[in-house]
Amino acid sequence: MIKRRAAAQIIASAAAIAALGGSLALPALAAEKVVKVGIALPLTGADSESALRIKNGAVLAFEEANAKHEIPGVKLEMVVLDSGTATAGQYDPAQAATNARKFASDKGVVGIVGPEMSGEGKAMAPILSQADLAIITPSATNPDITDPKFAAQFRPAGKPIFFRTVTTDAFQGPNMANYYADTLKVKSVYVLDDSGAYGVGIADAFQAQAEKKGIKVLGRDRLDPKEADYSAILTKIKSLNPDAIYYGGVTQAGVKLAKQAYDIIPKAIKAGGDGLYAPEMLTAAGFPAAEGWYASNAGPHMTEDKTAAEFMKRYKERFNLAADDYTITAYDAAQVLIDAIRKVEKTGKPITRDAVRDAIAGAKIKTMQGMVSFDANGDIVDRTVSVFQIKQDKSLPQDDVNAQFKYVGVAPQS
Numbered sequence: 145m146i147k148r149r150a151a152a153q154i155i156a157s158a159a160a161i162a163a164l165g166g167s168l169a170l171p172a173l174a175a176e177k178v179v180k181v182g183i184a185l186p187l188t189g190a191d192s193e194s195a196l197r198i199k200n201g202a203v204l205a206f207e208e209a210n211a212k213h214e215i216p217g218v219k220l221e222m223v224v225l226d227s228g229t230a231t232a233g234q235y236d237p238a239q240a241a242t243n244a245r246k247f248a249s250d251k252g253v254v255g256i257v258g259p260e261m262s263g264e265g266k267a268m269a270p271i272l273s274q275a276d277l278a279i280i281t282p283s284a285t286n287p288d289i290t291d292p293k294f295a296a297q298f299r300p301a302g303k304p305i306f307f308r309t310v311t312t313d314a315f316q317g318p319n320m321a322n323y324y325a326d327t328l329k330v331k332s333v334y335v336l337d338d339s340g341a342y343g344v345g346i347a348d349a350f351q352a353q354a355e356k357k358g359i360k361v362l363g364r365d366r367l368d369p370k371e372a373d374y375s376a377i378l379t380k381i382k383s384l385n386p387d388a389i390y391y392g393g394v395t396q397a398g399v400k401l402a403k404q405a406y407d408i409i410p411k412a413i414k415a416g417g418d419g420l421y422a423p424e425m426l427t428a429a430g431f432p433a434a435e436g437w438y439a440s441n442a443g444p445h446m447t448e449d450k451t452a453a454e455f456m457k458r459y460k461e462r463f464n465l466a467a468d469d470y471t472i473t474a475y476d477a478a479q480v481l482i483d484a485i486r487k488v489e490k491t492g493k494p495i496t497r498d499a500v501r502d503a504i505a506g507a508k509i510k511t512m513q514g515m516v517s518f519d520a521n522g523d524i525v526d527r528t529v530s531v532f533q534i535k536q537d538k539s540l541p542q543d544d545v546n547a548q549f550k551y552v553g554v555a556p557q558s
Contacts (some may be wrong), residue, residue: 388412
């Protein structure tokens with residue numbers, strides 16, 4: 145506390161300086177407590193554009209929380225680590241593991257938003273588990289990370305630490321197979337993946353459900369994302385004449401596949417998971433190659449919803465970019481982390497990793513996408529899968545996901 149005499153001297157000095165036309169910054173009565181929050185994304189490589197939009201969503205949430213003093217007495221300090229490398233050309237699981245160890249060793253970090261990709265998540269989860277450090281992903285969808293069957297591998301310390309504001313490929317892959325069968329009336333399909341944890345997992349889930357729905361799977365191949373030429377595989381697919389292809393993977397291989405498929409199998413229906421719901425499909429694959437591709441998204445479509453209108457405006461003003469749906473799930477992930485820190489601070493107890501993790505696990509928070517809460521494994525309770533189709537609008541920016549990916553509905557659930 146400031147003693148009366150000292151307080152009087154401060155007030156007298158302020159009055160004197162004010163009389164001379166000056167100003168005085170009075171000393172803060174209490175310094176804010178600094179709490180660190182992490183952001184982990186592949187900001188280098190093939191998915192950097194989509195990763196940037198995700199990062200910005202989290203950054204905006206943390207900036208707004210500080211500006212509004214949403215956690216009284218606490219200032220959030222962001223620690224951003226890049227999991228992409230030039231060598232990998234995209235996300236790099238080895239770099240993601242290195243980043244996880246950096247977060248774990250920094251005792252000031254109490255929670256993380258990220259990663260973007262499931263391959264990062266698989267590399268990070270065991271390390272973060274041992275550190276009792278929670279991470280909330282806005283876009284990594286491989287179900288193994290949170291499946292109790294793999295708990296010994298991905299959460300060796302026991303408690304769930306990997307949470308999601310999107311559903312998993314256990315629903316995204318099968319629901320898109322339902323869309324193929326029920327909506328697009330596909331009778332035959334050829335399945336591809338990019339060899340990554342996400343790509344293989346979602347392609348497996350899609351294929352299993354496609355077969356259950358009576359779609360004939362004519363074959364399956366794996367693409368090397370570093371190769372430049374997929375014409376041999378596409379020529380083989382052409383000879384089988386499937387109604388459609390389905391690609392599980394991200395944009396490093398996806399944009400090359402889109403370009404070459406346009407030349408070799410132009411009439412086939414083409415689709416992928418949320419790894420293709422990205423600006424890179426519009427800028428790197430470009431038009432007309434990207435035209436007509438379908439992509440799913442592991443959550444509700446929000447960018448055109450009136451509840452997100454004010455956010456979309458704030459985001460554009462802050463970053464001069466259009467937000468996409470995973471920008472919103474990143475913002476919501478950050479909101480969950482902010483809410484958890486606020487709850488712990490209110491108890492008067494130290495803001496520790498285990499206390500924040502427990503608060504996240506018990507979260508029930510209203511966000512732009514609706515009520516976010518988690519099951520016992522860390523997966524979001526909502527299981528909505530949205531479907532989009534690329535249809536060029538030349539009057540709007542080519543890299544604007546909201547303009548060029550047209551929302552066509554919710555995929556039927558199994």
